[in-house]
Amino acid sequence: MNNIYQKKVRECYYCKSKDLIEHSKATYWNYADLNYEECANCGLIFANPMLSLETIIFGNKALNIVHTSRGTLNQYKGGKQFSFWLNKIKNYGTILDVGCAEGFFLKGIADHSDWSVEGIDIIQSAVDFANNILGIKVYFTTLEDFKTEKKYDLIRINNVIEHCLNPILFLKKSYTLLNNNGFVWCSTPNGIQDGAVLKNANKRGIKLNLLENHLFLYKPKTLKEIFRSIGFTVIKSYCEGIKHSLKDFGLIPFSKIDNNNSKFFLSDYIYKENIIFSITDKELNEIYNSSDLKNYKLKLDIFLKKLFPIKMFWGISVGHQQFILAQKK
Numbered sequence: 001m002n003n004i005y006q007k008k009v010r011e012c013y014y015c016k017s018k019d020l021i022e023h024s025k026a027t028y029w030n031y032a033d034l035n036y037e038e039c040a041n042c043g044l045i046f047a048n049p050m051l052s053l054e055t056i057i058f059g060n061k062a063l064n065i066v067h068t069s070r071g072t073l074n075q076y077k078g079g080k081q082f083s084f085w086l087n088k089i090k091n092y093g094t095i096l097d098v099g100c101a102e103g104f105f106l107k108g109i110a111d112h113s114d115w116s117v118e119g120i121d122i123i124q125s126a127v128d129f130a131n132n133i134l135g136i137k138v139y140f141t142t143l144e145d146f147k148t149e150k151k152y153d154l155i156r157i158n159n160v161i162e163h164c165l166n167p168i169l170f171l172k173k174s175y176t177l178l179n180n181n182g183f184v185w186c187s188t189p190n191g192i193q194d195g196a197v198l199k200n201a202n203k204r205g206i207k208l209n210l211l212e213n214h215l216f217l218y219k220p221k222t223l224k225e226i227f228r229s230i231g232f233t234v235i236k237s238y239c240e241g242i243k244h245s246l247k248d249f250g251l252i253p254f255s256k257i258d259n260n261n262s263k264f265f266l267s268d269y270i271y272k273e274n275i276i277f278s279i280t281d282k283e284l285n286e287i288y289n290s291s292d293l294k295n296y297k298l299k300l301d302i303f304l305k306k307l308f309p310i311k312m313f314w315g316i317s318v319g320h321q322q323f324i325l326a327q328k329k
């Protein structure tokens, strides 16, 4: 590999401030050092220098080898659950899932609503699977390079903007692809909590080895500001998953830091064959007919989440994952 990094940037991707301060240090697959900086003005946290696309692709390929399960049933189930909400917005609409992988989430929507579903992904084998096996229209492209005349009623960006190379351009493109009154549903790790994990480890002399290329970390407030600056109206914003919070923030001083990834070295995976996802017809039918998909189970699940509100909607940004629903008005 030649270029591990891209050129170091001197100003914030979002607010253009040159006041970048040291945030934390980690490694990417024990291969490249990750140096996170934080914009003192807007709070955006990002790796600087940024990894090159080549490095990221090698890491993604290695991650694909390490991962043994794709959570196909959960994705399909999530799609069905999502369709309950979609059906409340509109009986019919068009959705684009950015980074849709093999397309099981979209398939879950397509099978349980009248919404028309499409996706994009940068893994060719996943795109082929979605088109050929699931019959879901998925394009092989990045969002930035996606060329279409179509407009969508909803764009889903699930755990993608922490990986992209320029989130501002990414979200601007999403905006242009939406119909008026269309929505973006976006989910990404909470940068406050994830950032605290990195800092907490550094304080104890540990550099965490990251396998996923989380190159941008967003504090909920910063993410909302970015959405608004592009022209979106933020309808909803909350965080979920407060498990591990005290530990992540270093408030349990002697808790063990999970450094489970330290044994992974990119060099061990570079020459290994990639694993292409496949599934038998029998397995596929088991997913479609799973008893986990019963309406009452899915609705109970939604109800329980509401009953035990781990959502920090009053503005305290605790919780591993953040969600934002924004509208083009």
Ligand SMILES: [Zn+2]
Pocket: 012, 013, 014, 015, 016, 017, 039, 040, 041, 042, 043, 044
């Ligand atoms: Zn900034």
